[in-house]
Amino acid sequence: MPALPTPSQTVGPFYGYALPFAGGGDMAPAGHPDALTVHGYVYDGAGDPVPDALLEFWQPAPDGSRAGAPGTLRRDPVTGAVLGRDGVRFTGFGRVATDADGHYALRTLPPGGVPYLSVCLFARGLLHHLYSRAYLHGPGGPPDDRLLAGLDPVRRATLLATPEGTGIHRFDIRLQYDGVHEETVFLAFD
Secondary structure, three states: OOOOOOOOOOOOOOOHHHHOOOOOOOOOOOOOOEEEEEEEEEOOOOOOOOEEEEEEEEOOOOOOOOOOOOOOOEEEEOOOOOEEEOOOOOOOOEEEEOOOOOOOEEEEEEOHHHHHEEEEEEOOOOOOOOEEEEOOOOOOEOOOOOOHHHOOHHHHHHHEEEEEOOOOEEEEOOOOOOOOOOOOEEEEOO
């Protein structure tokens, strides 16, 4: 009897074993007066929260520099395990996992020179990670940006974080249109 092909399946998710680290969402130095919170949910095509997604965020420092602060992760001197950030320096990079309810939270500083945070999403069912942007409202309202200006208003709205109070922004990511909500705009890089 000829061998039948094995069923296909996606890989993982294995993010919880090696990628998340303590304080991964704490990009802003502890107690910084200009710190912002960006939080939200990741939803699948059925509109259900994704409890095992991993998000990475990149951004320039408030002064527009993009060098970051290397060496901010503290490690256990015996095991080498990551203990967390040093809590003092801004890194420009954050990595957070969604919790059991599909929620994530990031504490950062306002990006300098651009009105957005760059986002990379890893999630179950994806063979390749997805890139997007979370645009933050400034004092004058939604940002003026060439990418946003080129999008239909309904699609543009998927990239705009919603202010929820002083220094708090909500940015939900939708992996597919669920019959009510638009899929988040994802970017392709060549």
